[in-house]
Amino acid sequence: MSSTSKLNKSIHAGSEESPLLDLLNGFIVELRLAGLPVSLTESLDAMEAVSHIPIEDREAFKYALGATLVKNYSHWKSFEIVFEVYFSIRGSEYEIRDNDLTNSTDSEIDEAEYQQGEAPAGGGAMSGLSPEELQEMLFRALLNGDQAMLRLLARQSVIRYAGMEPGRPVGGTYYLYRTLRNLDLDSMLERLMKESREQALSELTQLEERLELDEYKNRIEELKKQIESEIRRSLVADRGVEAMARTLRKPLPEDVDFMHASREEMANLRRSLYPLTRKLAARLARRRKYGRRGPLDFRKTIRHSLSYGGVPAEPKFKYPRPSKPEIMVVADISGSVAAFARFTLHLLYAISSQFSKVRSFVFIDGLDEVTRFLEGVEDIGEAVHRVNTEADVVWVDGHSDYGHAFGVFWEKYGKDIGPKTTVLILGDARNNYHASQSWILKEAQQKARKLYWLNPEPKAYWDTGDSILGEYATHCDGAYEVRNLRQLEAFIEKLV
């Protein structure tokens, strides 16, 4: 808050009150609300940066803001969305027309019609087309990769199929779904492939076919993005910038909840997992190397003092040999928490060089050791897939039974728990009202170095319904809420 008001002051001191600066101000506030850490100096830099950029050049404008405000690539996507909401349909003085549209002379539709089509209810030549004709034009545009045409068609499809009504309280995804359903892009892809097979002089080789397919997929992806931003633009026009920005606010990748991540978010998560493990491994290795300074080594100091004539000028310390912990992971992989278990296993194995040994067990109501799938493989993703399909984890009905699973664990592997072992239990402790068998945890805790419980549910839900975490937690050295990558990273760092 204080930084914003300071910002206002400094802007107003420097120049006349200008709508652009107000706009930028709102933009920066929105970035902060979306979770991006924008500091005061950075916002001042942004102000200065845009003064060097011709405002008509929208791309440059965007990059100027991006370079000064966003210092982490994983935040770029959030930035782009906020940018689009704020700067895509401002009053005419900010509207930045995409110049290439006017150049599309060969695209059958001239600028005048484009202008008409801009009004959401407007007609124009395109609205006279039958659905088949529209489909045909879309097909041709995709086939030739005609960008300008695709943009127009995206606009037209939204007008036609999304069924947007002002003031209707539905999210953009609903409109997106409606539009895409009508366009039926899957069969479009098939048609495109067929067409290019026919066009080819000779039969397409495997490789060529694959390349064609990738090309069309990219174009269709591009079209989807166009449609999405088209919908967003109309929604902004309808609801106003602030309201729209609020509904679009999405958690940053490191804050996405494991249990409620959408498909796309999952893919994003998986992608950000790899750099994270690399970072974590580097950091842990470094700490092992430098972070440990033991007590004074008296003998060594005296011995060295001889070279200074008996003056202990250079104190020597004991460097304790850091013992690497042995990890045993016991993970619930039943429905709701499976994603979480997968991420944790993935992360642990990626940094397994930091541990002397990692053994993993998965359960639903039965329990199986899966170390063999995960150890020494290069592709963890595939290994996790094998765990899900091949491990023998169902005992009776495939509903979580922590008590029984712990029983099996204790009976078969309990003897392997030693004073160097850290046991991690992953799960939501929703036991379906079976017996808890919490004495096992008590015994295990006494034998093990540490015993931790990681729960992907928010703390407020613990011990509600059939969750009996409280009972288990009394026998753990700690029970932690681990709902997103940020929390997972913080926990693992503590582990080493």
Next chain:
Amino acid sequence: MLLVVFFLEDEALLKDTLIQVDYRFEDVNGVRSGLNDVSYLADDGIAGIVYLADRLAKPVLIEGPAGTGKTQLAKSVAEMSDARLIRLQCYEGLDESKALYEWNYKKQLLRIQAEDDTRDWSEIEDDLFSEDFLLSRPLLEAIRAEDPVVLLIDEVDRVEIETEALLLEILSEYQVSIPELGTVEGTQVPLVFLTSNGTRELSEALKRRCLYLYIDYPDLDREREIINAKVPGMDKNLADQIARIVRSIRQLDLKKHPSVSETLDWAKTLLLLGVEKIDADIATDTVNVLLKYRSDIEKATKEFADNPDSIEEVEEEGAA
């Protein structure tokens, strides 16, 4: 320039004046075509940020996957603006004496030995800690240079987080404080580029002082242009095919995606082999130029050589 220094004592004013005298680039397009001339194909973002770095007198922090031309950008900017490139390669254990300055203690020792006992010690001490005995290291050298320079601080993520602090003063004020001498102010504001491979998060303080530029793998068109520009004698169709195959490979879930430099290596390889059109066999035989992990190579070969049904399967799995 001396005159300016004389009249303007206010540091901030001085800095502004220095910058105004020294604008290097006219506009964004100028930067882009300049980079083009030294055969670095910049997209809008890259050219725009280099231009801003000059206007705002701020360093640029470049992140991105390995082999996308981060270091090359600094080199090319130096080449295009006829500046000397001063490079500081970071590594674990880099310290002040390697990055900023060092006292030439051997020379200092000689100086003391050469002295007779008549002179006052404090005089000698003043003498010892003077410019004559100062060895400048890259950072100090960059700001004290008389000729135009571009400073490249390479792989800044390799130094420990504590060492980063060394850079802060020079990056924001373009000056270096030496306890024995006082503050050494820069004669110029050099263009500064920092690169990072992202092995660790850089400190907020450092990021705040920099413009941020993320160089990702180029898109299809740009990659094709890069191939054409960097590999002379390349057939246009072949370049197109190479770019498309590389794009498809990058969409696979691999340990290490092919970088731009590897793409270029591959293009050169194909050129040397006299290939006119890539088919699955050639791709399989030469893919080890592009990919460096066995598991990646296997995956890519499987993708591009098997029967179509299996490709569909893999794709569905990738999407799931």
